[in-house]
Amino acid sequence: xxxxxxxxxxxxxxxxxxxxxxxxxxxxxxxxxxxxxxxxxxxxxxxxxxxxxxxxxxxxxxxxxxxxxxxxxxxxxxxxxxxxxxxxxxxxxxxxxxxxxxxxxxxxxxxxxxxxxxxxxxxxxxxxxxxxxxxxxxxxxxxxxxxxxxxxxxxxxxxxxxxxxxxxxxxxxxxxxxxxxxxxxxxxxxxxxxxxxxxxxxxxxxxxxxxxxxxxxxxxxxxxxxxxxxxxxxxxxxxxxxxxxxxxxxxxxxxxxxxxxxxxxxxxxxxxxxxxxxxxxxxxxxx
Amino acid sequence: xxxxxxxxxxxxxxxxxxxxxxxxxxxxxxxxxxxxxxxxxxxxxxxxxxxxxxxxxxxxxxxxxxxxxxxxxxxxxxxxxxxxxxxxxxxxxxxxxxxxxxxxxxxxxxxxxxxxxxxxxxxxxxxxxxxxxxxxxxxxxxxxxxxxxxxxxxxxxxxxxxxxxxxxxxxxxxxxxxxxxxxxxxxxxxxxxxxxxxxxxxxxxxxxxxxxxxxxxxxxxxxxxxxxxxxxxxxxxxxxxxxxxxxxxxxxxxxxxxxxxxxxxxxxxxxxxxxxxxxxxxxxxxxxxxxxxxxxxxxxxxxxxxxxxxxxxxxxxxxxxxxxxxxxxxxxxxxxxxxxxxxxxxxxxxxxxxxxxxxxxxxxxxxxxxxxxxxxxxxxxxxxxxxxxxxxxxxxx
Numbered sequence: 115x116x117x118x119x120x121x122x123x124x125x126x127x128x129x130x131x132x133x134x135x136x137x138x139x140x141x142x143x144x145x146x147x148x149x150x151x152x153x154x155x156x157x158x159x160x161x162x163x164x165x166x167x168x169x170x171x172x173x174x175x176x177x178x179x180x181x182x183x184x185x186x187x188x189x190x191x192x193x194x195x196x197x198x199x200x201x202x203x204x205x206x207x208x209x210x211x212x213x214x215x216x217x218x219x220x221x222x223x224x225x226x227x228x229x230x231x232x233x234x235x236x237x238x239x240x241x242x243x244x245x246x247x248x249x250x251x252x253x254x255x256x257x258x259x260x261x262x263x264x265x266x267x268x269x270x271x272x273x274x275x276x277x278x279x280x281x282x283x284x285x286x287x288x289x290x291x292x293x294x295x296x297x298x299x300x301x302x303x304x305x306x307x308x309x310x311x312x313x314x315x316x317x318x319x320x321x322x323x324x325x326x327x328x329x330x331x332x333x334x335x336x337x338x339x340x341x342x343x344x345x346x347x348x349x350x351x352x353x354x355x356x357x358x359x360x361x362x363x364x365x366x367x368x369x370x371x372x373x374x375x376x377x378x379x380x381x382x383x384x385x386x387x388x389x390x391x392x393x394x395x396x397x398x399x400x401x
Numbered sequence: 402x403x404x405x406x407x408x409x410x411x412x413x414x415x416x417x418x419x420x421x422x423x424x425x426x427x428x429x430x431x432x433x434x435x436x437x438x439x440x441x442x443x444x445x446x447x448x449x450x451x452x453x454x455x456x457x458x459x460x461x462x463x464x465x466x467x468x469x470x471x472x473x474x475x476x477x478x479x480x481x482x483x484x485x486x487x488x489x490x491x492x493x494x495x496x497x498x499x500x501x502x503x504x505x506x507x508x509x510x511x512x513x514x515x516x517x518x519x520x521x522x523x524x525x526x527x528x529x530x531x532x533x534x535x536x537x538x539x540x541x542x543x544x545x546x547x548x549x550x551x552x553x554x555x556x557x558x559x560x561x562x563x564x565x566x567x568x569x570x571x572x573x574x575x576x577x578x579x580x581x582x583x584x585x586x587x588x589x590x591x592x593x594x595x596x597x598x599x600x601x602x603x604x605x606x607x608x609x610x611x612x613x614x615x616x617x618x619x620x621x622x623x624x625x626x627x628x629x630x631x632x633x634x635x636x637x638x639x640x641x642x643x644x645x646x647x648x649x650x651x652x653x654x655x656x657x658x659x660x661x662x663x664x665x666x667x668x669x670x671x672x673x674x675x676x677x678x679x680x681x682x683x684x685x686x687x688x689x690x691x692x693x694x695x696x697x698x699x700x701x702x703x704x705x706x707x708x709x710x711x712x713x714x715x716x717x718x719x720x721x722x723x724x725x726x727x728x729x730x731x732x733x734x735x736x737x738x739x740x741x742x743x744x745x746x747x748x749x750x751x752x753x754x755x756x757x758x759x760x761x762x763x764x765x766x767x768x769x770x771x772x773x774x775x776x777x778x779x780x781x782x783x784x785x786x787x788x789x790x791x792x793x794x795x796x797x798x
Contacts, residue, residue, distance in 0.1 A: 226557075258433065271556040271557030273542065277689075303548075309689075310689075312690075363682040364681065
């Protein structure tokens with residue numbers, strides 16, 4: 115609770131606590147879903163060099179790593195998926211979407227010094243042993259005017275103006291090594307967002323869902339919010355890809371497009387690519 | 402435990418209030434871009450010209466136009482201070498840059514040719530190939546923030562931009578005048594709104610052909626122009642199907658056509674595989690819609706000032722107007738060798754209005770005379786659209 119208003123509120127609330135019998139018994143409990151980004155066993159951080167990445171066993175450093183998370187649910191004892199009500203905080207979360215920010219602007223990273231590796235919300239009182247969430251910005255808020263959008267959709271570096279939406283996943287890498295050749299590249303980006311979107315009212319969600327939503331869904335059974343952590347493993351995500359090359363006349367890395375550089379990444383994200391369903395996500399695990 | 406929960410609930414409530422309050426302070430008075438309405442701004446237009454539409458939530462005002470003009474020419478709106486909007490949109494070239502494709506601040510090349518901004522207010526969709534970009538406030542974010550390619554490179558630079566702009570004495574005066582409702586807030590929201598207001602004023606309607614056609618000045622053009630006009634609008638050359646009306650384009654929006662017209666065409670410029678393929682990084686609106694039939698479909702550009710906007714086509718791949726006439730006369734370009742080899746004439750997705758035609762030498766000269774009569778010299782030199790920093794007494798610029 116860094117927010118001074120919030121800190122004040124705790125004081126006020128503590129005073130109220132003395133007359134708490136007058137208040138109805140709360141039926142919800144706070145929940146924190148903790149995340150971490152890794153490269154294999156190492157924390158994924160700015161300013162660090164990593165090796166043996168992808169099919170070319172390449173070197174890499176991060177320039178950006180930010181991810182929007184939504185549709186967060188916990189699984190209760192009966193196996194039901196119970197939505198987590200996100201707690202808006204004016205920076206990392208609205209009631210619709212949360213931003214995970216693993217970059218701290220050190221090294222070659224863009225962005226800002228602050229990071230966020232937790233999603234906060236409330237759930238009905240109870241015991242839970244599983245987690246379901248999506249990486250994505252919900253359609254209802256994905257196509258608004260980004261210059262007026264509330265946090266966390268107010269980050270210009272995460273807007274996707276050509277597609278009139280947001281990049282759900284923004285991973286920018288500097289790469290080294292590889293076999294060289296005509297397609298050699300020293301950078302690789304993963305920008306995933308909705309494509310093939312239809313028409314709609316100005317600066318609002320299209321009337322129909324985008325044909326390719328590119329929202330990936332993850333289910334982690336046995337996840338205990340009190341003791342577990344969600345691990346996003348970029349080494350696993352890139353394992354099937356040569357990050358030292360870029361297919362000619364395509365975006366740098368994989369930017370959601372019809373691009374051979376996307377095939378293995380989409381498969382490992384758990385997303386259908388060019389009509390071919392994923393064989394199952396391979397980079398998100400509970401720990 | 403119960404106390405803690407209540408505390409959390411209450412603090413959440415208070416936090417929500419403070420957040421809502423902060424939101425109001427930051428941008429609550431700026432409204433999202435919404436319905437388009439006829440502008441009340443005095444654009445200084447001839448009587449025959451329809452008024453442009455503008456978003457009801459961003460009315461064009463003299464203060465916004467003035468601010469937008471300074472911003473349009475300000476290189477501080479680029480990551481390294483090397484480029485401005487005007488770098489790719491030069492007034493003398495009808496707000497194009499004379500290049501096939503343009504380099505951004507990191508050296509990335511744009512995929513497509515910088516379009517003329519003349520009469521951009523009269524277009525209901527913007528750029529060569531994006532049916533989703535419907536107004537300037539939204540389109541401006543592509544060069545400002547876009548990363549594929551990087552153009553001005555401002556994504557994530559909000560604080561730097563705000564600092565740079567707030568250090569400019571002129572802006573300390575102009576932002577509050579243009580945006581009193583947010584007390585002169587300097588932000589991407591106000592920047593794109595001011596830029597758009599200026600861009601809406603960039604209107605070219607005073608070519609010799611306009612004076613002849615709309616103002617009855619028969620002496621304004623030569624006989625060759627009049628013969629070329631007849632050919633242009635004939636069912637033989639078929640030019641007018643896609644290049645007609647106020648914009649010399651079949652995409653248009655103004656107060657007398659508020660529903661607007663939007664069209665995209667494949668002109669047989671490429672046919673890489675015999676099935677209609679265009680180069681992979683320039684597949685037309687298919688990139689946005691995902692529809693295979695949209696391969697190679699691009700918006701017809703305005704032909705106003707076309708004589709000064711070379712090179713031509715979406716990728717700048719034809720250098721002269723003569724070359725463009727060759728492409729259309731052939732009913733689609735044939736490229737004999739190389740990665741783009743193919744017979745555009747046989748592109749199965751080609752518009753039915755590009756069957757090809759033959760021109761005599763004289764007819765070709767007439768058609769070119771007509772196209773040259775669309776050059777609006779007054780527009781190309783109008784001081785209202787020129788670089789204001791050159792005149793400003795500001796020592797920094």
